[in-house]
Amino acid sequence: MIDKVVGSIEEAVGRIPDGASIAVGGFGGAGFPAELVDALSRTDRTGLHIIANGGGGDGYARLAAEHRVRKLSMGFPFGGSWNAEVFSGRIEVEVLPQGTLSERLRAGGAGIAAFYTPTSVGTAISDGTFPKRFDAEGNPIEFVEAKEIREFDGRSYVLERGLRPDFGFVKASKADRLGNLYFRLTSRNFNPSVAMAARCTIVQAQEIVEPGDLDPNEVHVPAVFVDVIVGVPVEAELPRPPRRRSSRVADVDGAPEPIGFSREQLARNIGRDIGEGWFVNLGLGIPLLAANYVGPEKNVTMHMENGLLGAGGSPEVPDPDLTDAGGQPVALRTGASIFDSALSFAIVRAGYLDLTVLGGLQVSAGGDLANWYMPRGQTGVGGAMDLVRGAKRVWVAMEHTDRDGNPKILNECTFTPTGVGVVQRIYTELGVFSLEDGTLELIEVAPGVSVDYIRARTEAPFTVREGADADP
């Protein structure tokens, strides 16, 4: 037997040279190989390129503080310990929509040089206008390259390259000594794609078992993709990075004005409009609240970007390996299924979701949505760009105005768009708008609110559906 298990985590990361590119699994705390990142941070390796969904935790903080990372390719490259590096010009940034990240890794690991994805069409991620380097004032000083756009069957797609990082960090629930891996629940997420893509895959396993102990039919990553294994039992794990809602800007706006629909009523409006049997992805914040207002008789299935169909609200007993797309503990409905991030975004991109509801910073009269980035208020793109191009319906739930009282429904978005011409409905505390055939129409007015009141807080012109302001 070729035993891939090494004796220490220092040995596991010891072969990584300066300048290496390293893809890292995990989605929030679940499946995140924190101990490998931590061990790497205790070496003197520098000039690193980190490819991952996000970058929280102490190991990354040390790498950032010691200026040892040259480039971040991430869904969430902003925030926390990275900002000082990013907004100083020291780090190059590549913003990767989650589905593009997982698919680029999976493609690299499948020998596919490049592929055409609908995600990010019409946005700064693909048209060359997003910064890749900022100065100390946060001003862009270099920009990403524009990507090739090509039409297939009348729809536009972006050419993305397969990724082959030098190393991959993976956290597995179980590994046999040959390198076959098994992941519990949503700890799978990006880990299989990382293992496929990396030229040298280093695994930290909560449990190391003997060959034959894993059912061949239930191996999630075959041994051929794995090079080095180190045991890090649960009891030796560092505290996981705090599980918190990633702060999409829409969620940190001020509280809604005390008129119109309450947050709960707004969520109820969405829940009421969700159709029977739909597969639905709800963004963090108000959208996720809508899940509380979809009765079981509707047979709606909730999708989570991290690799879950059949999410079912807060669990009685939290399991760190079972979290939603915001990193919060989640329960499973009967009939749920779990898969990796590549499959999760396959479901998104291929149009299998009937609906996504997202938070919004701005929506334009033409259906453009901006919800992931504004200068100095950076968060990260997450799965939003994949969702707006993939789901059959895109609804936005947001406060009607920003915390300064400025309209968020505009003639044109001033923030960089998440998607262009994608929004079909807008739910705010003041009412509900429909966007069809380029027409913005107010279809429901909150009790106690006048159409004039809404007009005064809406930049874009809109029509009013007959009966929209009838009390429900």
Added chain:
Amino acid sequence: MIDKVVGSIEEAVGRIPDGASIAVGGFGGAGFPAELVDALSRTDRTGLHIIANGGGGDGYARLAAEHRVRKLSMGFPFGGSWNAEVFSGRIEVEVLPQGTLSERLRAGGAGIAAFYTPTSVGTAISDGTFPKRFDAEGNPIEFVEAKEIREFDGRSYVLERGLRPDFGFVKASKADRLGNLYFRLTSRNFNPSVAMAARCTIVQAQEIVEPGDLDPNEVHVPAVFVDVIVGVPVEAELPRPPRRRSSRVADVDGAPEPIGFSREQLARNIGRDIGEGWFVNLGLGIPLLAANYVGPEKNVTMHMENGLLGAGGSPEVPDPDLTDAGGQPVALRTGASIFDSALSFAIVRAGYLDLTVLGGLQVSAGGDLANWYMPRGQTGVGGAMDLVRGAKRVWVAMEHTDRDGNPKILNECTFTPTGVGVVQRIYTELGVFSLEDGTLELIEVAPGVSVDYIRARTEAPFTVREGADADP
């Protein structure tokens, strides 16, 4: 609960209209939804487009005999009941290398419009010279379109489109009523990719279980991809199509001349040269025999195209759900793993196999291999085109001359190539050749054979390594 189970197989296939495209899972008999194909054949639907690895069994035979198929997209479109249709001009043929078939389905099911694969570069499949329609004399009368070739990092790739067939036929070991699927052993193969790609996926399940009976962590296909389920218990299944070695032409050549290495010695030569710890794919025929001559101390892992690492020879008790790439029952080594066809060819294309050994019809001095098609001796391409472009080493095992005594090691191949400049070694009953830097070198001569004897049977000029003809 939205219960997707219907009461009869007639109802399951009843919604298929004339002209539909239908992707069908299965690899040989394992995972092949024979009863769905049979039920389709009992309808009057016509003008069908079948997308599958192969097309054996009674249902296809009826569809062919009744001229109800307009197009075949297959790894093995020739042979059996199809030849009368194909070689009459009635059916359009699209030859799909197995890895391209699985990846095109997976891409379609992942919202990827198109991708660049290394498979089929330099061959008639991509350069527009392979026929898509033949006349009654077997002469080509129409040709496939040339595909776009593009270079990435100095290597050439072919642009292939994602597939979205109208319908998918899938055979699952277990399905819950919501549509979550589980596959036993190598019955998984193409089925998950078919389910992802098809706009309407129809599943025949050996066992129907209640939601919650499948472990969410071990669902192979989530319910979102499934539309209709019909129960076909094992005891109600038709006899599976005869499991036979698919007849690559190289295997039906005449017996080796009674001089030089025997088949067993030839296989032993290959086994001897396989390196320690290698991941190896052995083609049918002589190559597969080599597995018998690789000692366990070498820790070699055998890969099978249908989705298996750790194949281990003939089993004590055959299981129809556990077969090798030739459809024969196979055993599992300790530490084996099973996966779907898309992942199987990801392993191939991304360069994770250290070696493939294939049969050959012809090999040129420049390392071109022809092993899948010759006029009137058509078989099918299977996984060979993926393997020759993906594996780190490509060795060929074949008889030195064809059954008429003509050389098979040529200046140029006259048959359509499987791959160009890909072969590094040739094993025949007369000796072993190395092909490096464009030089064909005889490195080992069989006992009792002279170099002159070999030269007389080899068209391409070759050098002789010092000591090559020393008795071993």
